[in-house]
Amino acid sequence: MLATLFDWVALVIRWTHVIAGIAWIGSSFYFIALDAGLKANPRLDPRVKGEAWQVHGGGFYQIQKFSVAPEFMPEHLTWFKWEAYSTWIFGFALLVLTYYLHPSVYLIDPQVMKIDVADAVPGAAASLLGGWFIYDLLCRSWIGQETKRLAIAGFILLMAATFAYTHIFSGRGAFIQVGALVGTIMVGNVLVIIIPNQRKTVAALLAGQAPDPIWGEQAKQRSVHNNYLTLPVVFTMLSNHYAFTFSNPKTSWLVLGCIFIASFLVRHWFNTLHTGAKPDWRLWPAAAVPVVGAIVLSLLGQASFTIADNAAPVQFAEVQQIVDQRCHVCHATKPQFPGFAEAPKGIMFDTPTEIQKLAPQIMAQAVKTHTMPLGNVTQITDTERAALGAWIVAGAKLN
Numbered sequence: 001m002l003a004t005l006f007d008w009v010a011l012v013i014r015w016t017h018v019i020a021g022i023a024w025i026g027s028s029f030y031f032i033a034l035d036a037g038l039k040a041n042p043r044l045d046p047r048v049k050g051e052a053w054q055v056h057g058g059g060f061y062q063i064q065k066f067s068v069a070p071e072f073m074p075e076h077l078t079w080f081k082w083e084a085y086s087t088w089i090f091g092f093a094l095l096v097l098t099y100y101l102h103p104s105v106y107l108i109d110p111q112v113m114k115i116d117v118a119d120a121v122p123g124a125a126a127s128l129l130g131g132w133f134i135y136d137l138l139c140r141s142w143i144g145q146e147t148k149r150l151a152i153a154g155f156i157l158l159m160a161a162t163f164a165y166t167h168i169f170s171g172r173g174a175f176i177q178v179g180a181l182v183g184t185i186m187v188g189n190v191l192v193i194i195i196p197n198q199r200k201t202v203a204a205l206l207a208g209q210a211p212d213p214i215w216g217e218q219a220k221q222r223s224v225h226n227n228y229l230t231l232p233v234v235f236t237m238l239s240n241h242y243a244f245t246f247s248n249p250k251t252s253w254l255v256l257g258c259i260f261i262a263s264f265l266v267r268h269w270f271n272t273l274h275t276g277a278k279p280d281w282r283l284w285p286a287a288a289v290p291v292v293g294a295i296v297l298s299l300l301g302q303a304s305f306t307i308a309d310n311a312a313p314v315q316f317a318e319v320q321q322i323v324d325q326r327c328h329v330c331h332a333t334k335p336q337f338p339g340f341a342e343a344p345k346g347i348m349f350d351t352p353t354e355i356q357k358l359a360p361q362i363m364a365q366a367v368k369t370h371t372m373p374l375g376n377v378t379q380i381t382d383t384e385r386a387a388l389g390a391w392i393v394a395g396a397k398l399n
């Protein structure tokens with residue numbers, strides 16, 4: 001019962017995390033598009049940089065953006081910050097509940113690196129904060145003074161982090177760490193730069209002083225970074241359930257690299273479209289190239305196994321023994337593995353027919369990729385994986 005309650009807590013946290021994330025990303029898309037689409041109007045107050053007309057939900061909206069700030073403090077001012085904060089808070093809680101509380105299952109893979117549980121969790125958590133500080137320094141340094149230079153340096157930093165994570169943690173663990181790092185950088189931008197700078201502007205207005213335009217410019221720079229990071233961060237969270245993306249550390253970091261490039265191109269297409277400029281359609285085929293690259297890389301990353309011509313056929317009895325020994329602790333009606341209330345993803349290997357029916361999935365998870373057993377906690381050997389593969393290739397027969 002306790003395990004089910006625990007799963008409920010995790011589910012409610014995940015639900016909240018996703019909803020907050022939708023609100024955050026939605027407002028990021030909306031405001032970047034709004035900003036890009038503003039049109040100057042000489043009849044308006046000279047301090048107004050531009051205006052936009054929009055129709056939604058049966059009404060017309062007229063929105064104006066002030067170059068720095070209005071001269072007065074508006075009576076009702078809406079702040080956008082809790083979408084970001086709550087996405088991070090619930091996301092981090094989920095990271096702790098799933099990964100940091102079960103590091104040997106989800107975070108560590110001895111085949112990638114043998115690390116101690118006591119080192120893995122603090123290291124993983126600290127790297128999120130460390131990554132934010134390095135990124136923030138980069139933006140504040142001379143590199144950050146020029147957009148192109150900063151974009152290149154930021155990309156190199158992202159790739160370095162991805163390489164490091166995929167060579168230290170399990171595939172799943174590495175991808176979630178990349179996502180958490182990018183998410184932490186994004187929320188750091190809101191917490192440390194965007195909101196404090198907006199507060200400074202408001203304080204200056206209240207004191208009857210002219211706000212420094214640099215505050216707004218800094219906030220805008222970070223807000224644009226966040227906008228470009230939205231697509232990759234969502235990919236890292238979703239791909240976590242697709243073993244072919246992360247299972248091989250030799251290729252997985254490059255798979256993510258391709259996805260980063262494709263995401264930036266697609267975001268760029270939308271951001272130019274919103275300015276009203278003629279969109280550059282070449283960006284779509286340009287984005288398709290790295291996506292195809294990611295697919296090819298993931299295929300190259302799958303383990304190959306060959307069956308010797310003179311090898312004796314693998315009998316089902318042998319397969320059942322392997323599955324009983326290496327998989328059944330988790331994949332059973334009543335799993336014995338601590339912390340599992342029910343069979344993960346409903347996959348159960350209680351009967352021969354179930355094993356036979358799931359042969360293609362076994363092939364994908366335990367033979368072509370080494371995703372299962374998670375963290376290889378049950379210590380399956382390569383010979384056993386090959387035996388499972390040979391049995392499946394020969395038709396997955398029960399006798």
Ligand code: HEC
Pocket residue numbers: 105240241242323326327328329330331337344345347358361362365366372373374377378380
């Ligand atoms: C430590 C517990 C554990 C062991 C041992 C284990 N699994 Fe899993 N398995 C899981 C969990 C947890 C998931 C769900 C992963 C997810 O949420 O994506 C899973 C998912 C799966 C899936 C579904 C994957 C998908 O995305 O559809 C298959 C198939 C699978 N396991 C096969 C195996 C096989 C075959 C073995 C033995 C060689 C094995 N598992 C051993 C915990 C385990």
